[in-house]
Amino acid sequence: MTYVEKTYSRLDSLRSQVPLLPDAMIPGTPRRWVERDLSASELARQAVEVREDRVDRVENSAKGLKPTGNSKAPLNLGVLDAQVDITVSIRELEEAVCDRLGITPLAGASAIDRITRIIALLSRIAVDDELAEHVLAEGTRLERRARQALGDDEPVYKIKGRCPVCDSVSLRAFPDRQVVVCVNSQCVCDDLMCLCHATKPIRHRWIHDQWDVLNNEISAEERNAA
Incomplete structure (x- = not known):
């Protein structure tokens, strides 16, 4: 398998997994499509809100207080952390590729769009050994991170x-x-x-x-x- 084929396999798998992460954050709860491509800042804000909500619930529980009405569905922080990591890392990876190749990074693009662009540049990336190694390593790491967040086991x-x-x-x-x-x-x-x-x-x-x-x-x- 050539470098381009191997790296494409990792990035294409990651690209197909990214849209599934929001649904995995709240098991059994349907998510609107507009929520599938949240920015890193929006994801970070959600993470803060969830952690603050968790602190409130712990403090209230210690005081013997129980919530009234319907409580929010528990958010899987592991999946949220994975999505934040992937979103930020893919943006940084695209910026590194563009810097080395002398081209302009996409502005305001989703993680999927950035992955697609990196895939389109693989033949040029392959010429630069250091860059090629970095892209493959990050693609492999992020693909594994997404798969683990979605509950897919690594083949042995x-x-x-x-x-x-x-x-x-x-x-x-x-x-x-x-x-x-x-x-x-x-x-x-x-x-x-x-x-x-x-x-x-x-x-x-x-x-x-x-x-x-x-x-x-x-x-x-x-x-x-x-």
């Missing part, structure tokens, strides 16, 4: 072959994060400085740049076992 793939550390068939690939992890909680190496020996152990993992090395180690183990 079982890898054939044994972990080169513990010899257990416990390697799992997380393609969105581009990492392979040994899920065996007993996987401990001989390096006492390794984080697998920490008070809160971190499992052995191999990032994308280390996959070739991992593959060679797995292949060598399979040849020796044959």
Whole structure:
């Protein structure tokens, strides 16, 4: 898969998820279309109102006071935070792309419009290695953030072959994060400085740049076992 194809896949997925976030903020409550492209300032204002409302409810509860009438539906702050992050980050990403390419950012555009513009510029972005890496990293991060906010789980793939550390068939690939992890909680190496020996152990993992090395180690183990 080429850089353009890979980055397009991330950004196009993000573009399709952005309109779903407002509905996810209040489960079961329909949202008007005009609320789907809120500005960052409007989202921030909503977040402040929700937090103030939460404080009021906690204080009233402590005093033994209960609200009268119909109360507002609870707002999912995790989804709201994700939408604010995506809206702001996409604007900053488009500004970075435009600055590097010498073009003018869109004025007053929605996150979807900015994503669409970045997609249209991918062939030019790909020529600049540093910019290309930044766009792919941000696209991947924001797409994952949106998917998690919407409750979509990241796919996990079982890898054939044994972990080169513990010899257990416990390697799992997380393609969105581009990492392979040994899920065996007993996987401990001989390096006492390794984080697998920490008070809160971190499992052995191999990032994308280390996959070739991992593959060679797995292949060598399979040849020796044959």
